[in-house]
Amino acid sequence: MENQAETFSDKLLGFTLPGRDARARVVRLDKVVDDVLSAHDYPAPITHLLGEALVLGALMGGLLKGGAGQLTMQAHTRTGVVSLLVCDFRAGEMRGYADFDADRLEALGANPPLSALFGEGYLAITFETGPGERYQGIVPLEGDSLAEACEMYFSQSEQIPTLIRVASRAGGSGRVAGGLLIQHLADGEVGRERLHVRSDHPDWEHVAHLASTISHEELLDQDLSMEAIAWRLFHEEDEVRVQQGALLFRGCRCSADYYTSVIERFPAAEREEMRNDDDKIVVDCAFCAKEFELAI
Structure with a gap:
């Protein structure tokens, strides 16, 4: 890994493992998530959910080439407590919002599962890479977390083996949320035809096993740099190439x-x-x- 200033919060960090044909993004949100949540008086389950959604938006938005374009993630349901959850990412600018039934939410208790929040919902992920260049994938909101639904999106819509880990918690000075996204790419190149990407590829199995050992505590530890996270996970690899990503901030395009x-x-x-x-x-x-x- 190259010598450079370390990255702790409110900035993306990318890294690749050339010898394993893998790429990754790591993020920790501090002030950004508090700024977004401060627009509304959200109850605890919604602040947790929206914190996770913002992390996912940053991780997936960080995959856009050259920092251009926009990533939008929307979770919808007609029967669940949360009727709409939306967040987007554009060149480091982030925003998010949740619409929910407060009375029904209160009846669910302090820590409701995803199925109770959304019922039979779906997740739409849209990448806008330039004027008129837009593609979208839609997957059901199944599993225990939004991260699992996003993994399903990459598996079904893009055929890219992907592992995502997300953590969110309320701290003494506000909410902190963090996450890791790592993917296996055919021939180690973005944009090439993915004819030989397999979820059982030995290199991917090795990378996924190591990445899955990341703990919530490490993702949320504000004294642990994201470079240190990459090093802890993959210090035995021949090469880890680190790329500084976008600075993250709350923004809104309303006027x-x-x-x-x-x-x-x-x-x-x-x-x-x-x-x-x-x-x-x-x-x-x-x-x-x-x-x-x-x-x-």
Whole structure:
């Protein structure tokens, strides 16, 4: 591994194992996750869920080439307690939001399983890599975690063996969340035809076994750098190549001008129905909880 400043929180770290045809991303969120959660007064199960979702968004968004494009992850259900969970990543800018039934959530207790939160839901993962370049995969929300559903996405939609580990907890100064994503790539090159990628490939079995030993404590330890995590897991490999990733921060693309441009597309009669008792159209952003009074 190269000598460089170590990475601890709110920044992506990538690394590859050239001898094993594997690539990985590691992330730990500190201020970012607190900034996103502060927009709403979420109960504990939702802060835990959204913290995990933001980690997954950062890990998968970090796979975009050159830091360009956008990754959006949405979990939907018509029957579950959480009707919508969404987060996205664009060049390090992150945002997230959850919509849920508070009364039904309270009845589930302190630590409800994923199945109780979503019922029969599905997870949609969308990569936008450039103008008009968009692809999406949809998988059922099955298993014990959002991470398992994301592993299923890569297995079914991209045929890439993938292991993901995510951890989230409330600390003394706020919530901390972290994660590791590692993948096996044919011939060790991104973008080549994946004809020979197999989940039982001996190199992948070796990498997956070592990666699976990562603990929640290591992912969340703010005194343990992400370079140290990569070294702990793979120090016996011939080579570990580390690449610094994007700085992560909470962002939102809402603005009065943007919402005005959207509302202006509606017919005049529909815009009149949108007006409140003060004859004004007010739009609130679910991501940042800001309200915009539109001059229309």
